[in-house]
Ligand SMILES: [Zn+2]
Ligand SMILES: [Zn+2]
């Protein structure tokens with residue numbers, strides 16, 4: 001399984017518009033964060049988790065030219081506002097719509113924003129087409145390569161889909177818990193045995209709907225995976241300084257990071 005961190009920033013992105021702070025002005029490319037999403041390759045298959053506003057630029061930067069399934073964790077703008085750019089991947093699929101898996105209320109939001117695109121085939125060649133697949137709470141989704149076990153994470157007024165990828169041929173497990181205020185006992189247990197865990201770790205100061213870095217650290221240490229990455233950081237987080245303070249098996253992710261497990 002290969003994971004590409006396409007974006008690792010919060011909803012403002014970093015640099016933030018009109019901000020001259022040291023991190024926004026930093027020359028360290030790891031401090032430049034587009035909005036959060038990942039791309040997962042398992043054998044010949046490709047799964048896109050969330051479609052950020054910079055999706056097109058992220059695909060160019062990371063050489064992405066295949067998507068077999070889209071999973072949406074929730075309907076916040078920073079996770080779905082790049083979906084029109086899936087049109088190019090419908091071309092690559094000879095006009096077959098891209099299957100989109102999400103909670104029912106998220107699919108409802110997608111239909112409100114992209115009414116022209118929720119259909120089996122594009123209206124005209126070159127248009128996008130999304131085939132909605134409704135996911136129930138705590139449902140496992142079966143794929144030719146294995147399973148994604150889903151769970152529910154609290155995120156203010158929203159419920160976010162937490163994902164645990166399980167590759168059938170290798171038994172490898174990968175947990176992706178973005179945008180959450182906490183991770184409960186059931187969700188920690190589900191993440192147990194993962195080779196890599198990814199957690200929301202917004203910034204040092206507490207926030208009403210995201211975990212702070214200290215809160216994410218507590219969760220990471222209780223799950224105790226061989227490797228944990230934090231994502232969705234603001235312009236308060238300097239990569240080099242904060243990463244150096246974390247335990248050896250816990251790191252900040254950055255845009256363009258690729259890992260194989
Ligand atoms: Zn700034
Ligand atoms: Zn969110």
Ligand SMILES: [Zn+2]
Pocket residue numbers: 010011036076078079179232
């Ligand atoms: Zn977000």
